[in-house]
């Protein structure tokens with residue numbers, strides 16, 4: 529008999545006033561009993577509507593069915609056929625707009641907690657199955673991957689399994705891309721990412737860190753070194769600024785810099801090799817997931833007041849509802865319909881405040897959202913000592929500027945076909961470098977598709 533409860537089984541979490549002072553994971557995961565009980569809410573629908581909402585088409589009712597039968601390893605194996613990072617996706621995928629939005633149980637009540645069950649099966653596998661994957665048999669052919677984020681890691685894993693000798697070249701000193709430098713520890717523990725990367729290394733994938741393609745060596749050097757095909761998964765890590773006066777003051781960060789110092793360099797630990805200002809009053813400008821992460825990190829670093837400053841209303845915020853709710857529970861203040869016009873500093877060039885105006889919503893713009901317009905006479909100054917700009921990112925132009933014949937669009941994104949092929953033979957690309965800032969699962973999907981296309985291309989030579 530299915531479990532006909534209208535609500536999902538709650539996920540245990542750290543209480544807000546405890547977690548906003550530490551960097552440990554907020555959500556604690558289902559127990560075996562909670563997972564089996566939640567799995568029993570699935571109706572095993574014949575036409576599997578939930579699968580149509582999954583960008584990598586995981587057989588959702590099949591893996592949930594295994595959990596229901598207490599075959600947790602079997603559930604993991606089904607997940608792993610389509611997703612190389614299920615423990616990551618179970619934590620950070622926006623399931624509410626993907627698989628769960630299509631679940632029939634959501635018509636009357638809440639959908640099955642597909643994401644929580646994915647996380648459960650992946651965590652169960654990690655804690656019970658310690659066997660490292662065996663190295664794949666080689667075919668003697670070399671492929672290079674640029675960038676060790678989810679797109680590059682997925683592409684590398686699939687090609688290595690197909691017999692190629694894959695080397696990933698990563699600009700930072702640690703592999704993982706946004707999974708390690710952007711998404712905070714309290715949403716995605718780095719030990720999970722490390723374990724996935726160790727598995728890839730056990731397969732035989734080589735990872736060369738501290739190599740910036742376009743500076744240390746170029747794409748064309750890689751071809752000369754005997755790599756027969758190249759996948760570019762270099763992401764979209766170049767921050768945008770508002771171009772208002774005062775953005776060069778001390779205490780103004782891009783969200784990328786702030787999060788990298790906090791998450792990758794662990795600025796919150798005593799003796800961390802990177803400095804970060806311990807601010808008292810912080811404003812994060814923007815309303816996306818990155819803004820929520822930056823605000824929640826600032827609070828955990830000890831700020832007394834953290835404001836989200838967003839020019840539209842809360843309804844238009846692009847951040848996941850769950851992230852907004854978590855931020856509010858942790859004491860983040862929301863200043864919506866508010867737009868900064870200038871950051872003001874003191875004689876020593878430290879931030880002391882931010883001039884803002886209040887906004888109201890006018891006619892819809894090209895995105896279909898109502899355009900914010902300034903309310904006359906509404907200017908005011910927020911008293912602050914730190915401003916974090918989180919208004920979007922775009923791909924870094926380095927690779928485009930050092931690779932002849934690689935076409936990019938007006939936003940600086942590499943132009944690639946559906947299978948990842950770019951305007952240059954042998955060069956494939958995917959993830960945020962092609963789409964602009966998107967999601968982990970889409971980046972992984974692009975890496976997977978490109979790996980298949982690279983294999984077909986190299987076999988045809």
Ligand code: FAD
Nearest residue numbers: 675677678679699705706710741763959960966967968971
């Ligand atoms: P990236 O993850 O950006 O990896 C690119 C890698 O390439 C990086 O390691 C970079 O150092 C390296 N690189 C760049 N240039 C070079 C070069 N020239 N030479 C060598 N290496 C280079 N998505 C979700 O689905 N859920 C979330 O909850 C979520 N939260 C997010 C929170 C933050 C703070 C941020 C910034 C993003 C978030 N995203 C989230 C988006 C998601 O992380 C990205 O869409 C995804 O990581 C893109 O993967 P990628 O492989 O294309 O690029």
Ligand code: SF4
Nearest residue numbers: 570571573578631632
């Ligand atoms: Fe189960 Fe919902 Fe998918 Fe139906 S739509 S198979 S109930 S997860």
